[in-house]
Amino acid sequence: MTDATVTPAIRAERLRAGLKRRYAREGRFRLYGLLAIGVAVGFLLLLLGRIIEQGHTAFYTHTVTVPVYMDPARVDRAYPQGTNFELLVAEQQLARLGVVDDAQSSKATEMRGLFSSELKFASAARIQNNPNLIGQTVPIAAPVSDDADLYFKGEVSRATPADQRRLSDEQIAWLDRMKASGLVTAHFNSGLFTRGDSTEPELAGVLGAVVGSALMLLVTAFVAIPLGVGAALYLEEFAPRGRITDLIEVNINNLAAVPSIIYGLLGLALFINWMHLPRASPLVGGLVLALMALPTIIIATRSSLKAVPPSIREAALAMGASKTQTVFHHTLPLAMPGVMTGAIISMAHALGETAPLLLIGMVSFIPGIPHSFGEPTGALPSLIYIWENASERAFHERTAAAILVLLAFMIVMNAAAIFLRRRFERRW
Amino acid sequence: MKFNIFRAPDGVEGGAPAGPPVIAAPPVVHSSGPVGPTKIAARDVSVFYNGKQALYDVSLDIPDKTVTALIGPSGCGKSTFLRTMNRMNDTIPGAKVIGRIEIDGEDINAKAVDPVLLRARVGMVFQKPNPFPKTIFENVAYGPRIHGLATSKSELESVVEASLKRAGLWEEVADRLHSPGTGLSGGQQQRLVIARAIAVEPEVILMDEPCSALDPIATAKIEELIDELRERYCIVIVTHSMAQAARVSQRTSFFHLGRLIETGDTEDIFTNPRERRTLDYITGRFG
Numbered sequence: 001m002t003d004a005t006v007t008p009a010i011r012a013e014r015l016r017a018g019l020k021r022r023y024a025r026e027g028r029f030r031l032y033g034l035l036a037i038g039v040a041v042g043f044l045l046l047l048l049g050r051i052i053e054q055g056h057t058a059f060y061t062h063t064v065t066v067p068v069y070m071d072p073a074r075v076d077r078a079y080p081q082g083t084n085f086e087l088l089v090a091e092q093q094l095a096r097l098g099v100v101d102d103a104q105s106s107k108a109t110e111m112r113g114l115f116s117s118e119l120k121f122a123s124a125a126r127i128q129n130n131p132n133l134i135g136q137t138v139p140i141a142a143p144v145s146d147d148a149d150l151y152f153k154g155e156v157s158r159a160t161p162a163d164q165r166r167l168s169d170e171q172i173a174w175l176d177r178m179k180a181s182g183l184v185t186a187h188f189n190s191g192l193f194t195r196g197d198s199t200e201p202e203l204a205g206v207l208g209a210v211v212g213s214a215l216m217l218l219v220t221a222f223v224a225i226p227l228g229v230g231a232a233l234y235l236e237e238f239a240p241r242g243r244i245t246d247l248i249e250v251n252i253n254n255l256a257a258v259p260s261i262i263y264g265l266l267g268l269a270l271f272i273n274w275m276h277l278p279r280a281s282p283l284v285g286g287l288v289l290a291l292m293a294l295p296t297i298i299i300a301t302r303s304s305l306k307a308v309p310p311s312i313r314e315a316a317l318a319m320g321a322s323k324t325q326t327v328f329h330h331t332l333p334l335a336m337p338g339v340m341t342g343a344i345i346s347m348a349h350a351l352g353e354t355a356p357l358l359l360i361g362m363v364s365f366i367p368g369i370p371h372s373f374g375e376p377t378g379a380l381p382s383l384i385y386i387w388e389n390a391s392e393r394a395f396h397e398r399t400a401a402a403i404l405v406l407l408a409f410m411i412v413m414n415a416a417a418i419f420l421r422r423r424f425e426r427r428w
Numbered sequence: 429m430k431f432n433i434f435r436a437p438d439g440v441e442g443g444a445p446a447g448p449p450v451i452a453a454p455p456v457v458h459s460s461g462p463v464g465p466t467k468i469a470a471r472d473v474s475v476f477y478n479g480k481q482a483l484y485d486v487s488l489d490i491p492d493k494t495v496t497a498l499i500g501p502s503g504c505g506k507s508t509f510l511r512t513m514n515r516m517n518d519t520i521p522g523a524k525v526i527g528r529i530e531i532d533g534e535d536i537n538a539k540a541v542d543p544v545l546l547r548a549r550v551g552m553v554f555q556k557p558n559p560f561p562k563t564i565f566e567n568v569a570y571g572p573r574i575h576g577l578a579t580s581k582s583e584l585e586s587v588v589e590a591s592l593k594r595a596g597l598w599e600e601v602a603d604r605l606h607s608p609g610t611g612l613s614g615g616q617q618q619r620l621v622i623a624r625a626i627a628v629e630p631e632v633i634l635m636d637e638p639c640s641a642l643d644p645i646a647t648a649k650i651e652e653l654i655d656e657l658r659e660r661y662c663i664v665i666v667t668h669s670m671a672q673a674a675r676v677s678q679r680t681s682f683f684h685l686g687r688l689i690e691t692g693d694t695e696d697i698f699t700n701p702r703e704r705r706t707l708d709y710i711t712g713r714f715g
Contacts, residue, residue: 241521309558311556312558312560314516314519314554314558315554315560315621315624316560316570317516317547318514318516318547318551318552318554318625319547319548319551319570319571319574319625319628320544320546320547320548320571320574320575321544321574322544325574329570329574330560334561
């Protein structure tokens with residue numbers, strides 16, 4: 001033993017030095033933690049900032065209100081939809097602006113390009129409802145075309161070389177004159193939330209995708225949560241321990257790590273090709289996402305069941321509660337917050353999942369708004385994917401807007417789930 | 429591990445005798461005056477956990493309307509023996525009980541006996557107070573509810589009140605029956621758990637070191653309560669405290685290394701132990 005050489009003074013000195021190192025280490029560790037959080041928050045803000053910066057312009061749009069003279073010679077009384085209102089309006093606008101068209105009507109074509117096709121449908125609808133309007137001048141309101149909208153939003157300017165923009169100098173001049181005469185109004189883009197998808201950006205909305213996603217998640221929640229919780233309860237509380245249970249456990253853990261596109265393939269083969277469920281429907285989408293969510297829910301439920309204090313189980317069993325009563329009266333209610341957390345995470349994950357949707361036909365152009373679980377529908381992530389790939393520039397801001405809608409959807413869903421979880425929370 | 433939390437009671441890991449082999453001698457039974465008719469009769473009860481023997485051929489008669497203390501050092505099998513009497517060992521995977529245990533002459537391990545019904549007859553109080561994370565009322569009402577003993581709300585209320593009164597807790601909680609049972613102090617929680625156990629009118633109450641987590645004042649209250657409950661129930665208490673065994677029990681059984689060594693009237697055991705090991709233990713020479 002060398003203890004004899006260590007005097008109390010040396011001991012005290014060593015302790016002090018050690019203490020100093022310890023505090024320094026702790027300080028460094030805290031700093032790393034702060035840095036990590038700082039980087040994470042920074043990236044998050046960057047991401048959100050970029051999306052908001054790109055997407056905020058999609059939330060307002062411009063509408064033009066043009067007086068249309070319902071020329072009896074041009075408007076088809078019996079079948080107003082067949083009337084070429086676009087050309088009619090374009091010619092009238094040209095005349096109002098004092099522009100003389102050439103033989104090929106190229107000016108009229110350019111003028112038509114400033115209005116959305118909604119102008120035609122709105123006009124036809126007015127005549128259909130009231131044929132007596134023929135011969136009168138009727139103000140018709142319709143969104144401006146996507147290019148015109150971008151010009152009004154300042155994203156296309158005269159300074160851009162003419163061959164790099166889709167609007168000619170003349171079109172820009174007309175837009176300026178229409179705006180000056182008060183025909184053009186800027187307003188909240190409610191169409192973004194009330195319309196389904198469209199090939200024309202100014203008429204495209206997210207409602208179809210939002211409803212599709214909601215229906216899909218309903219299916220997912222109703223399939224995955226009861227099934228997952230039930231499986232976890234059985235495995236954790238009832239199943240005999242042994243090789244088979246271990247094998248199942250390992251496989252569930254592996255399934256949680258399987259790439260989602262594989263689940264898409266499985267869904268395609270199982271639900272569409274074999275069970276002949278309707279392609280691209282919320283039913284199939286929800287079932288595929290449920291398959292994907294199951295392992296996560298099972299794992300989360302099992303670990304929260306494991307965390308329930310054993311004393312509670314013993315208390316219930318010693319009171320003469322059966323195993324099932326113990327589980328449903330005590331264990332499961334106490335595990336509920338953890339179960340809900342698992343369910344929230346997997347639902348949020350399912351909401352944003354795109355890859356499996358690719359394979360079951362959800363990434364196709366579906367303009368309608370679904371009313372049932374069997375209709376083809378889009379979903380928010382697939383809509384984002386489609387819009388991102390669209391060539392029209394106006395879809396760019398709408399892509400960002402759709403991402404914001406997806407995030408908002410997720411926040412609302414999670415808030416509701418957390419509210420529910422709070423109500424289940426109990427202390428022991 | 430399944431039910432990993434339902435680990436074997438204390439000392440089971442080292443439960444198998446590790447020291448020199450103990451010769452299986454029959455326990456010393458003090459001749460005692462009549463305490464009460466025999467309620468529980470154990471005959472050659474052995475318990476194995478995953479093949480390891482934790483209890484060796486215990487035979488013991490436990491009288492009714494009496495407090496019987498089981499004492500002995502950690503790992504001696506006293507908790508294991510206690511748990512054979514309400515078949516709580518059934519809930520531990522890998523546990524096996526052999527031998528015969530009779531309550532009122534009926535074999536409780538018989539196929540016809542449902543452990544759920546048995547546990548309604550044999551209540552249990554644990555070392556750590558374990559009220560349910562529910563209200564005080566719900567805690568006490570739980571047993572009558574699951575066993576369908578109270579048919580109306582008023583009946584249930586009177587059962588709850590009577591049980592809390594008998595557990596000596598009524599005065600303290602009467603005005604907050606609907607606040608959580610987990611909000612009570614440790615001693616109150618333990619009395620709540622006792623109230624919960626007696627709400628189903630059991631015949632036997634098993635107590636596994638009920639005071640080891642409590643302070644002396646709370647302990648005194650529980651001991652007082654045990655003394656009162658003796659008049660109605662057959663009580664078996666496992667305790668590490670010699671003083672407690674001496675205070676609350678009329679009969680004492682000393683366990684060592686999974687065997688019952690000596691059993692008899694408490695007074696006899698403490699004043700006149702006939703086994704060397706008993707003497708060593710109660711005088712604090714080991715354990």
